Amino acid sequence: MYRHILLPIDLNESSSWRKALPTAVEYARAFNSRLTVMTVVPDFGLPVVAQFFPPDYADQAKTAAEQRLAELCDKEVPKGIKVDRCVGYGTIYQEILDAAEREDCDLILMASHRPELEDYLIGPNAARVVRHAASSVLVVRE
Numbered sequence: 001m002y003r004h005i006l007l008p009i010d011l012n013e014s015s016s017w018r019k020a021l022p023t024a025v026e027y028a029r030a031f032n033s034r035l036t037v038m039t040v041v042p043d044f045g046l047p048v049v050a051q052f053f054p055p056d057y058a059d060q061a062k063t064a065a066e067q068r069l070a071e072l073c074d075k076e077v078p079k080g081i082k083v084d085r086c087v088g089y090g091t092i093y094q095e096i097l098d099a100a101e102r103e104d105c106d107l108i109l110m111a112s113h114r115p116e117l118e119d120y121l122i123g124p125n126a127a128r129v130v131r132h133a134a135s136s137v138l139v140v141r142e
Helices: 020-031 057-076 092-102 117-122 125-132
Strands: 004-009 034-042 082-090 107-112 136-141
Touching: 004 020, 004 092, 020 034, 020 107, 020 136, 034 057, 034 092, 057 082, 082 092, 092 107, 092 125, 107 125, 125 136
Parallel strands: 004 034, 004 107, 034 082, 107 136
Antiparallel strands: none
8 A cells, every 4th residue: 555654753752753663664564665764954944053053064963863863773673674764954844745755655654742732833843744745644643
């Protein structure tokens, strides 16, 4: 049913993958799907903020994220699962949507916490992905 599953995670929050990763592995196994595990290094938002960081900060952050993502996948994804890794840089929900389109994913599987008051006002990344994704989205609660 699903050929390619995208699993976006936050490397700094194990809750973003603790339940979602086993679910993604189960789906990948059931459908013989390719699994792409991705993380996003957020950008600075405003150019004025970037001036307070070294010029190569973004490259260093992406390299560190790639290493941590590789370690996580090697440790947590069982052998036999076709897995790729992807590191985005920018606005989290937009990078997820772009990766899903670029990689031709037909399912985005991601974790989400229970919404708090401020999430109802501005919307968490998972809600934005659900609203704007061209593919199916499965949200796994922590």
